Amino acid sequence: xxxxxxxxxxxxxxxxxxxxxxxxxxxxxxxxxxxxxxxxxxxxxxxxxxxxxxxxxxxxxxx
Numbered sequence: 001x002x003x004x005x006x007x008x009x010x011x012x013x014x015x016x017x018x019x020x021x022x023x024x025x026x027x028x029x030x031x032x033x034x035x036x037x038x039x040x041x042x043x044x045x046x047x048x049x050x051x052x053x054x055x056x057x058x059x060x061x062x063x
Contacts (some may be wrong), residue, residue, distance in 0.1 A: 023050065 024046050031040040041049065 024043050027046055028040055040046075
């Protein structure tokens with residue numbers, strides 16, 4: 001039973017990565033590694049910025 005649960009968790013992490021659910025976490029990691037002087041965007045600001053950029057520069061995507 002534990003192996004099934006671990007398999008499901010692995011699939012959920014993979015699917016979340018494909019869908020971009022981990023984008024904010026990746027942004028924070030990049031921001032910290034880059035040594036920016038200013039504070040990172042809040043999660044709300046990040047998603048608003050990302051959505052605005054996608055709307056102004058449409059690329060091939062499913063939705």
